[in-house]
Structure formats: C-alpha cells, structure tokens
Amino acid sequence: MLGLKQSDLASKAMITRSVLLGLEQPGRKHPDQLALSKLRDAFRAEGLMFVDANENMGEGVRWAKPSGRVWVDSLRYARVMLGYTLDELSEKSGVGRYVIARLESTERKRINEQSARRLRDVLFDQGVVMLDEEAEVGAGVRLRAGFGRSA
Known part of the structure; x- marks a missing residue:
C-alpha cells in the first residue's frame, strides 16, 4: 500500500x-x-494501521486517517492480499487484464463502474472485503471470517 x-x-x-x-x-x-x-x-x-481479526471478520490493513480515497483505490491491495496476478484475477472475474490495471492505477481518469463492482464481488467471494473510508479511518482491505489465518 x-x-x-x-x-x-x-x-x-x-x-x-x-x-x-x-x-x-x-x-x-x-x-x-x-x-x-x-x-x-x-x-x-x-500512516497504515492493522485491523485485528474478530469473530465476524478476518485481519486486514487500512489507512489510519481519511484521505479521500475511494474503495476502488484498494483493488490492487485486495488482489495482492489473495496473491493473485492480474491474469489470475482477470480469469476469475471475466474482467480484462487491461481494465483491471487501469482501475488499479492511481492516475486513472474514470472508473468503469460495472467492472469495478464485478471485481469487488469476485474478491469478496474469494475472501477479501473492501473497507470504505469512514469518518475517523481511511479505506483498506480485510479478510472475511473463515479465510486466511483468522480461520
């Protein structure tokens, strides 16, 4: 991150x-x-903080303070958390490798909402939750309960 x-x-x-x-x-x-x-x-x-696992969710990482990032800014971190390459995520999601790379880019001009939602759903199915920015903490990613070391 x-x-x-x-x-x-x-x-x-x-x-x-x-x-x-x-x-x-x-x-x-x-x-x-x-x-x-x-x-x-x-x-x-x-500026990062670790999120401990609990009975409902697995461990994760997020920005310690709000920064204006949107959840799409955490796509790359979610992919890496699962150990997926661009090609592997493309294969699992049906979203093209180039589209994923553009969404992960910090310099993207627009967000392909349909592809972004598809990626978010696939990442969730594979065990990663995208954390939205909140009033006191920034965006991030964490494992779902039953995935990773928290299982």
Whole structure:
C-alpha cells in the first residue's frame, strides 16, 4: 500500500532486507518478534494501521486517517492480499487484464463502474472485503471470517 521497495521498507523498520524476506516466507516457523514489532512501527509511521481479526471478520490493513480515497483505490491491495496476478484475477472475474490495471492505477481518469463492482464481488467471494473510508479511518482491505489465518 505504501509502494515501497523491500530495501526501503527494511531501512524504515531498521531491519535487514534478509530479515524482511524471512518474515515474508509462508513456511517460517517462529518469526522474530522484535523484527515484527519494528515493521509494525514502520507501517504505523507511514500512516497504515492493522485491523485485528474478530469473530465476524478476518485481519486486514487500512489507512489510519481519511484521505479521500475511494474503495476502488484498494483493488490492487485486495488482489495482492489473495496473491493473485492480474491474469489470475482477470480469469476469475471475466474482467480484462487491461481494465483491471487501469482501475488499479492511481492516475486513472474514470472508473468503469460495472467492472469495478464485478471485481469487488469476485474478491469478496474469494475472501477479501473492501473497507470504505469512514469518518475517523481511511479505506483498506480485510479478510472475511473463515479465510486466511483468522480461520
């Protein structure tokens, strides 16, 4: 969501890139709690907040403050949360790869509402909820209950 390279994020968190890469490995057994804490602090300093799982919804991430973003601005984050490429999401949704890339672009001129709604529905079916901006917090994404680590 921040658009940072791994090396830049590692630097902001004051950890090495190799530690960051290790934290990103799905097969890791015992993540370094100090490194995770530093990483969380770095994300917070950049304006992101983590949303904990509860009985109704899974974990997620959102902007800590309202910024005027609309839910379509979180499409890329939802896709990445699921680990989908543009081609995979295109195949699952029936929305063209080029249309998805345009919707995910921060420099888009207009929103193809029909395609955006279709993507939102498919992402929801796959386990991701788009979080609208609210009065006190910004937009984001989170897993539905029963999906991901919150299951």
